[in-house]
Amino acid sequence: MSVVGTLEGASSKPSAAGSIRRRLGPRLYGVLLIAAILLFWEVSSRLGWIVSAYWPPVTKILWAAISQLGGGDILVSLAATLRRALTGYAIGSVLGIALGILLGKSKVLRIALLPLIEIVRPIPTPAVIPPLILFLGVDDALKIFAISLATFFPVFTNTFAGVATVDDTLIQTARTFRTSWARTLLRVVLPATLPAIAAGLRTATSLALVVAVVSEMVAGSSGIGYYLVEMQYALRPDLMYAAVMYLAITGYAVNRLFLVLEARLIPWMGKT
């Protein structure tokens, strides 16, 4: 702050513009870039640089988005998507953490389960949705399974790798205090792995959201994914983009929330 003061030279009171610049700081450029892109979008649509029924002006999208705030289909759809994403995310995360730690610590389990996991891992989740319909139907079971699967891998991989990097001294410390195996896992390995787990969990949030939407597009009766397709067929690109916008805001908010929680709950992250 003092540096800015010096740069402003003789003026003892910083100008209003200066104070805004300081508050926004380096974010200013990011905000400006987004504003410029949106402006280009608006102009390109209004002046007919891009002619397509699926390229409405931004203001029209914003208007559609605002008009939905009073309780439109988008919010209802978003709630349905979030409910699925959250359920699948919870299941996938718990399994990913549990298996990541168990496999990280048990050679027997590693030999038994790792090949299977490695084979399933590269399969893109959307590709398994159609054949899974036979077993899981087209409803929530299918979607939540797909979301869990998509969530599982980053969480598992990060946890598994995190367990491997837990320092041996920490484990030996627990051993010298005659701590049981289960207690060592729960009280030492798990918290020591938490920063790695958190990284996996954060990656998984966006994946869970994406797979929720994709699964709704393939086999949806509700949710944002279904809404997007429905609006395309209903020739309402403004509502479609408005839904995309709500989705983007949700994704951004979830990520921010995650970072805040991370700082709160894992203050030792990056400190060991």
Place this chain on the structure above:
Amino acid sequence: MFVVARGIVCALLIVCSVPCRAAEPATLRVSVIPTSVLAPLYAGIKYGYFKEEGLNIDLAPTAGGAIGIPGLVGGSYDIAFSNNVSALSAVAQGIDVQLLAPFPEGAADETAVIARKGEGIKTGRDLAGKTVAVNTNRNVIWLYVREWIRKTGGDPAQVTFREVAFPQMIDALKQKQIDAAFQINVFVIAAGKDPALEIVSFPYREVQPKVQPSQFLATRKFIEGNKDKVARFLKALKRGNEWFDAHIGKDELFSLVAEFTKLPEAVVREMKFQPVAKKVDADELEKTRDLMKREGLLKADVDVKKMIYAE
């Protein structure tokens, strides 16, 4: 992707019998897609015809028809909206589905090949070396556009087919990623208004004017276990059909369609509505089957008559 998926689904079906989800009494779960031809069903719901038969219709809208049959087999749906090609493939692969009821006629007048104006694409012959968009490879749209190309002097082997979702076809066309597209009613209307585009042809008219692309279907297993419910469904649907036929060109129908498709009513008013077909037509289905055989879409022969449900 879905063709492969269907193959897997069918293979699995033969190996293991899948338990059907027990439907609640008097409730039928019907898969639907947002298309205007479903108007009779929606009319039946709106005017209480199903309720009067003691049926509760649980609509399961999906974005595309591709999951109709897998969903039916998996027990997610009791009755599905599906197209003739998917139904024939399913039967050929050992899935015992029955066509329950037909839809409004007039598919031939609504589904068109569109292209950029002024590039001289008029027939299949003009498409040699060009790219044509279809919604799904090796399915109904693909099958008929190939036959249309053949009938109008072209060779489908010289045409590249690309999968593009219906709503994206017009943009793809204008950006010259494709040269023509086989498109459904809503977008045919939009293309007709676009100064850069033109309607080339209505392929069904030239290939098979009375084609019945869509039907309601159910598995034989379900039908046999729920004879009474199916009969009541068909009875109520018939009343829906009658309502539909009686309201063609009337405001009630336009607003009904606008309601469930979420389309602007102005667009709906431009659609062409024709009466519901009297029955699932075996002859038309045989024509479709023969086309499929020729394109190698059927691995086994199908007795079309046995596919059609008779009360």
Place this chain on the structure above:
Amino acid sequence: MSERLGFDHVTKIFEAPGSDTGFVAFDDITLEASPSEFLAIVGPSGCGKSTLLKMAAGLMPPTRGRVLLDGKPVFDPPPGVVYLFQQYAKSLFAWRTVIDNVMFPLEAAPRSQRNELREKCRDYLKQVGLSGFEDSYPWQLSGGMQQRVAIARALAADPQVLLLDEPFSAVDALTRMELQSLVLQLWERRKFTAILVTHDVEEAIFLADRVAVLGAKPTALKEIIDVGLPRPRDQLTTREDPRFLKLRHHLTSLLLARNPAHVAAV
């Protein structure tokens, strides 16, 4: 309360890939710390002093021979034997506050005793001079303070034998002296058996009753020296004692592998 800890003909061979014989870390070491004795083990870097201590803690089995705690062979970490690691930062639980780190060894105790034990832990922290830092996290403290937390945690485990694995090598010289005095003070008060492994000859003399000198590879016991300096010891006066200097000379030349007798005679 203290116990006798001894190495009985202990040999440790590490399997080396591509070698049939393996790498011999120690050969036939016999050494014993009496109850309440402060024993130091010095040796050149890389002679495997830490391995010896890890075997004593039951963290690693010897290849041949036995580790005996009050005459009973040690297999797993026995109760009452506490290990103080050189890498204190890696030994502390970063996600626990200072007080919760100290509480760790006591958490198997019934819930009803928790409050009482917590008070005890506060007292241990007071004993190591960390009152007021109970609710800090280890990574918020300096290196010397972190090792103090580790020491307080060791006290909480009520050690009969305290194993010190170069515990002061990673801190600055002044802090090292402070920590040495602290350990000495606590040892005098609690009278546990202490075994210190170090490469710092002065540290060994300053702290220990006896100093065992290990030779180079394969490591074997070279000599055991009685320190015999009076207690309580003091960082200034003890280190200036001529006997201290003489011992330092002797041990250093042993480690440098010169002829100690000759030099001592000069």
